[in-house]
Amino acid sequence: MNCLKKTHFFYIPLSTLVLCLLFSSCKEKKEKEKRDEKKEKPTIVDVIVATPQALTSVVEANGTIIANETTELRPEVSGRLTYLNVPEGKSVAQGTVLARINSADLEAQVQRSKVQLEIATKTEERLKQLLDINGINQSDYDLALNNVNTLKADMEYTKTLIDKTVIKAPFTGTIGLRQVSPGAYVSPATVLATMQQLGRMKIDFTLPEENSDLIRIGNTVKIKLEGRDTTLRRATIIALEPQANRQTRNILVRAVLDNANVNPGAFAKVIINNSTDKRAILVPTNAIIPDDKNNQVILVKNGKATYTNVQTGLRTDNNVEITQGLSMGDSVVVTGVLFAKPDAVLKVRKVVKR
The missing domain is CATH 2.40.30.170 (Efflux pump adaptor protein, beta barrel domain)
Incomplete structure (x- = not known):
């Protein structure tokens, strides 16, 4: 009983087999025709004709x-601010005192040097008299004179440091926003304010x-x-x-x-x-395809897309000058650039007028 069932299932009528083969063949043929039709479907593009146009060099x-004039107001020495006159947003004249830093220790040092200088000067004068009568060696007098000159130099150096504790306007201009407050400890890295000459x-x-x-x-x-x-x-x-x-x-x-x-x-x-002014071939900016080494445009030749390397020159708002790579009369693709593959079939929808 089981043997009869298997034999009945195995045999297929010849007519049914022929119909299946014919149906499969027709289906494959239609699918191939669809693929070929899709493959050969042209890409629709718009083009411009390369012609020289007037170009004004605008960069x-x-x-x-x-x-x-602009500057940052900074102190030259470190110390605590004892005076601050920084009028925010207002104009100040050149030489106006804007800030002072505590200089009491430097002034005391100047007074000390003055006392030492007086004593050294009297000593130098006495030794000079002795030298004139050959009472001392020349070297003893030179040491005394050197001491006097050293104290004078020290005083001048200290006075220079005192001058640096006063911050003045370097030019006539407008003060910006103040960055510190009176009594603050400042250093040469501290910005008191900015100053602009407007x-x-x-x-x-x-x-x-x-x-x-x-x-x-x-x-x-x-x-x-x-x-x-x-x-x-x-x-x-x-x-x-x-x-x-x-x-x-x-x-x-x-x-x-x-x-x-x-x-x-x-x-x-x-x-x-x-x-x-000069005449040059111009193409729209969107027609340029940038590459790692070159710029390219797509030309329509024999109904197909041809990629061509070009060299660009001056640029305007919407166009680019082509200095090399195009000839008069070339058809340059300006729309559909992203869909036009190399050697793809193209269909020109219209020629764009400029």
Whole structure:
């Protein structure tokens, strides 16, 4: 009974087997057609035609506003503050006494040296008289004279230390916030306050070494202050750092800002124009594919994507100058860049006009 059941299950009608094979073959064929259709489906892109366009050399740089003069008020000697006159946020004249440090011990030392100097001077005078009559050796008199000169030098040194206990305004300017209180013990590392001269503002900015030919002492640049009035201001270049930074290869430039009421430390955008215009091939910034060593663009050639290395030059807000790698009439992909693989089939949707 079991043997009959197994034999009945094993045999399959021939017609059913043929139908299964035909169905499987059709299914595989359809799937292959779908894969081929998907594989050959072109990527839709927009292109621009490479043509020379007018290019004005405009270079932008980041700058920082600085005061004409700025300093940190620090004592030159250590001690306790006996006098403090630091008017926060107010202007003070050059030479104004801002603080004094206790100098009682130094003044006492000066008085001591005065007494010693009087005695040493009288001794030197007596020995001089004896020397004139050959009553003493020359060496004895030289020792006495040396003692007098040493005491005089000690007094001058002590007086210099006393002068250092007085902190004066180094220039006419505005005092910042006071950092200490009267009676505090201070040292040369202590900052009493900062001081700025705000009458004439400067701006420091860095520029790539390759653009150094755009900068000359006496030239003017345009300044745009961020977060304030967007009116473009003018600044006159007064100095350049002769050595480029070894890490960034940038040059530090300083200019004087004309008529700008702005706080030191503020950020500003520096705009430098080149008086010479030229014609160059420009492509949108998003068409550039950066690589480890090169920049690339995608060209449409024979309906396929061709990656081409290019060299870039000046940059504007939205475009980049191509100095090498493109020829007039080349079709450059500007949209769909991320989907266009090398040798992929491309379909140009439209040519972008500029």
